[in-house]
Amino acid sequence: MKKIKKRDQEYIKQNNLKMILDIIKDKRSISRAEMVKMTNMSPTSVSRIVGSLIDLGLVKETEASSSGVGRKAILLDLDLESVMTIGVYINKHIINVGIVNFGGEILYQDKIKLNSKDIYPEAIISKACSIIKQTIKDSKIDCSKIIGIGVSLPGIIDSKKGTVIFSASLSWENVNIAKAIENKLNIKTIVDNDVKLEALAESLYGVGKNSGKTALVNFGRGVGSALIIDGEIFRGVTNIAGEIGHITIDPNGILCECGRRGCLQTFIVEDNLIEEANKVKEIVDIKEIFEASHNGENWAVSILERAVTYMCITINNIVCMYNPDTIVLSGSLIEAYPEILKAVEEKCKTLIWSPLRGTFKILYSKLKSESDIIGPATLALDTFLSLDI
Amino acid sequence: MKKIKKRDQEYIKQNNLKMILDIIKDKRSISRAEMVKMTNMSPTSVSRIVGSLIDLGLVKETEASSSGVGRKAILLDLDLESVMTIGVYINKHIINVGIVNFGGEILYQDKIKLNSKDIYPEAIISKACSIIKQTIKDSKIDCSKIIGIGVSLPGIIDSKKGTVIFSASLSWENVNIAKAIENKLNIKTIVDNDVKLEALAESLYGVGKNSGKTALVNFGRGVGSALIIDGEIFRGVTNIAGEIGHITIDPNGILCECGRRGCLQTFIVEDNLIEEANKVKEIVDIKEIFEASHNGENWAVSILERAVTYMCITINNIVCMYNPDTIVLSGSLIEAYPEILKAVEEKCKTLIWSPLRGTFKILYSKLKSESDIIGPATLALDTFLSLDI
Numbered sequence: 045m046k047k048i049k050k051r052d053q054e055y056i057k058q059n060n061l062k063m064i065l066d067i068i069k070d071k072r073s074i075s076r077a078e079m080v081k082m083t084n085m086s087p088t089s090v091s092r093i094v095g096s097l098i099d100l101g102l103v104k105e106t107e108a109s110s111s112g113v114g115r116k117a118i119l120l121d122l123d124l125e126s127v128m129t130i131g132v133y134i135n136k137h138i139i140n141v142g143i144v145n146f147g148g149e150i151l152y153q154d155k156i157k158l159n160s161k162d163i164y165p166e167a168i169i170s171k172a173c174s175i176i177k178q179t180i181k182d183s184k185i186d187c188s189k190i191i192g193i194g195v196s197l198p199g200i201i202d203s204k205k206g207t208v209i210f211s212a213s214l215s216w217e218n219v220n221i222a223k224a225i226e227n228k229l230n231i232k233t234i235v236d237n238d239v240k241l242e243a244l245a246e247s248l249y250g251v252g253k254n255s256g257k258t259a260l261v262n263f264g265r266g267v268g269s270a271l272i273i274d275g276e277i278f279r280g281v282t283n284i285a286g287e288i289g290h291i292t293i294d295p296n297g298i299l300c301e302c303g304r305r306g307c308l309q310t311f312i313v314e315d316n317l318i319e320e321a322n323k324v325k326e327i328v329d330i331k332e333i334f335e336a337s338h339n340g341e342n343w344a345v346s347i348l349e350r351a352v353t354y355m356c357i358t359i360n361n362i363v364c365m366y367n368p369d370t371i372v373l374s375g376s377l378i379e380a381y382p383e384i385l386k387a388v389e390e391k392c393k394t395l396i397w398s399p400l401r402g403t404f405k406i407l408y409s410k411l412k413s414e415s416d417i418i419g420p421a422t423l424a425l426d427t428f429l430s431l432d433i
Numbered sequence: 434m435k436k437i438k439k440r441d442q443e444y445i446k447q448n449n450l451k452m453i454l455d456i457i458k459d460k461r462s463i464s465r466a467e468m469v470k471m472t473n474m475s476p477t478s479v480s481r482i483v484g485s486l487i488d489l490g491l492v493k494e495t496e497a498s499s500s501g502v503g504r505k506a507i508l509l510d511l512d513l514e515s516v517m518t519i520g521v522y523i524n525k526h527i528i529n530v531g532i533v534n535f536g537g538e539i540l541y542q543d544k545i546k547l548n549s550k551d552i553y554p555e556a557i558i559s560k561a562c563s564i565i566k567q568t569i570k571d572s573k574i575d576c577s578k579i580i581g582i583g584v585s586l587p588g589i590i591d592s593k594k595g596t597v598i599f600s601a602s603l604s605w606e607n608v609n610i611a612k613a614i615e616n617k618l619n620i621k622t623i624v625d626n627d628v629k630l631e632a633l634a635e636s637l638y639g640v641g642k643n644s645g646k647t648a649l650v651n652f653g654r655g656v657g658s659a660l661i662i663d664g665e666i667f668r669g670v671t672n673i674a675g676e677i678g679h680i681t682i683d684p685n686g687i688l689c690e691c692g693r694r695g696c697l698q699t700f701i702v703e704d705n706l707i708e709e710a711n712k713v714k715e716i717v718d719i720k721e722i723f724e725a726s727h728n729g730e731n732w733a734v735s736i737l738e739r740a741v742t743y744m745c746i747t748i749n750n751i752v753c754m755y756n757p758d759t760i761v762l763s764g765s766l767i768e769a770y771p772e773i774l775k776a777v778e779e780k781c782k783t784l785i786w787s788p789l790r791g792t793f794k795i796l797y798s799k800l801k802s803e804s805d806i807i808g809p810a811t812l813a814l815d816t817f818l819s820l821d822i
Binding site: 055 | 436437438439440441442444449455456459471472473474589599645646664670674675677679680683684692693696746749751752753755758784786787788789792
């Protein structure tokens with residue numbers, strides 16, 4: 045059913061508070077007068093809304109150094125310590141936890157490595173809760189300022205219910221991790237897919253800051269993508285939108301971990317590149333393919349050339365479907381081997397459909413692994429921050 | 434830059450008018466009391482807004498037959514004849530023109546066939562204007578009720594500027610058709626991509642009526658798709674989003690009309706199927722492939738089997754990227770050979786990635802070629818209807 049979007053006074057009030065707060069968050073130092081210009085609102089309205097945000101404790105006045113004659117301008121900034129959220133990232137090797145302030149900065153951080161025995165959801169959730177508690181304790185932060193926890197995981201997630209529907213990498217199925225953490229720690233918790241949250245972090249605090257339509261592609265253990273439109277995650281009806289790794293490329297191709305043949309990610313993921321290499325030379329790390337390629341060994345050159353081609357195909361296909369203004373590339377394959385980027389950019393010149401050329405910029409993840417913490421913490425902030433006055 | 438969304442009293446007023454109008458448009462016979470229930474608005478607000486819509490001449494009261502004792506209920510419906518728009522569809526073979534009333538119904542329709550000499554934009558635009566004028570004249574409709582013209586074309590369209598950036602099928606480049614028609618006829622004109630407008634029509638008046646996220650795929654001369662979210666076209670930054678026909682499937686595949694190799698549509702479009710068939714048997718019409726397949730000729734069975742596989746891949750790939758609740762299939766290949774649908778549905782059972790199964794319905798275009806008129810007429814209505822009071 046199409047949405048009925050009721051708009052009333054309360055909606056306007058909340059929307060205006062959020063808009064002014066977003067501007068202050070974006071600029072981090074701005075006068076009321078500048079906001080009047082940006083929004084076309086009246087000075088009275090802007091002052092009233094700013095007043096409410098100051099009353100809520102979220103915004104504070106700071107004094108600019110005088111630029112010459114006349115009064116010093118009063119500027120506004122976030123009160124960075126007013127509210128905090130916790131970001132948690134879980135994959136099969138590690139749990140990362142961080143406390144993030146209102147400005148998206150990580151204040152305290154801790155992590156534990158998981159061993160191969162830690163596969164059961166109960167065990168991992170229990171470890172996550174311990175390290176969250178310990179991090180809060182170590183940080184000496186006033187607990188009342190922590191308004192929520194965000195959890196980031198690889199897999200198909202029902203974010204509304206708080207459930208991991210399916211995670212191939214963790215071998216989880218139907219785990220309500222949000223409820224489990226809430227019950228243990230008594231802090232509101234939300235969970236979402238790791239690539240979507242990475243895209244959210246890059247869009248708000250990273251290289252996508254000035255973009256209205258940011259698509260992020262992560263090349264690593266799998267291939268995933270996510271689209272952020274004006275700061276909102278594009279989810280689809282069941283939060284699956286963006287699973288470009290499982291678009292079918294070759295119905296007779298090699299088997300994917302999903303049980304189907306020839307998914308796009310089978311041409312790119314590290315495990316598959318290593319497996320191919322082993323037909324020629326025994327290797328255990330993808331690093332060895334790059335080294336062999338540098339030394340001009342044909343098999344390695346060929347493996348990387350094909351991977352680069354399919355990375356460009358990934359970019360072309362995302363742009364065909366989403367037509368974003370910005371593509372952010374990230375993931376272990378990109379981070380460990382920046383030389384691959386040059387090859388991708390070069391190949392894109394011919395592989396991208398001509399009407400798409402010039403419609404988007406290719407940028408590289410700025411936050412890197414920090415986004416694993418900032419992403420879920422940001423989602424928790426967006427979800428649990430109350431602007432009720 | 435992310436959008437600054439100012440919301441003020443005027444925004445609420447317009448939004449509420451539009452919401453109530455959309456409900457009446459959807460239900461076409463509804464009481465004020467039912468709308469109060471649907472919207473959670475106060476009876477006073479609903480009555481005031483309905484009053485404004487009646488004043489604007491867009492809505493009228495009708496009397497329901499009594500369901501027994503008590504007062505007869507007063508129902509509301511659109512005043513169908515209050516405003517009209519003209520829908521125009523152009524491809525290289527035909528110009529279709531229709532006058533559409535406020536309820537999305539085609540009142541008058543005319544068409545002319547184009548011959549292969551009519552390739553220049555000026556000639557086609559001039560013919561389109563003649564037939565629009567003639568249709569208005571024949572219909573005897575009061576011209577003042579016609580608020581705009583919508584034009585639908587295959588190609589990459591800058592809808593804001595009114596320009597056809599590129600149409601492979603018409604061999605047009607940078608043609609400002611909207612301005613040309615406006616200048617000739619003095620009626621406001623908007624132009625958009627044919628598949629996007631078909632999707633809009635199906636979403637509002639066809640099988641997608643109850644869907645909030647409808648993706649339409651058109652299999653015909655090309656392969657195109659479009660996504661409609663709550664009645665709005667998902668465009669991307671340059672109105673290219675949805676061009677699934679040009680996602681790359683095989684970088685070593687056969688050449689596409691776009692000049693690149695192995696685009697998805699090269700595996701499906703009619704011209705390519707006929708070209709393949711001619712390696713075995715001289716044919717001119719795709720009908721002959723279906724006939725040969727019915728007679729068990731292997732080459733024809735093989736050609737259609739592969740086309741069906743790639744149609745399923747198209748569906749899988751759209752669902753991976755958009756995660757819609759509904760997929761509408763349309764286009765000449767589907768319309769002329771409904772037996773292909775059964776094969777597609779059967780093959781989808783194994784080709785669709787398992788987390789996507791059950792998240793969407795496959796439906797078949799209801800409006801068929803009517804959507805070529807209703808789509809652009811609807812866009813013109815959405816664009817040019819003024820709710821100022």
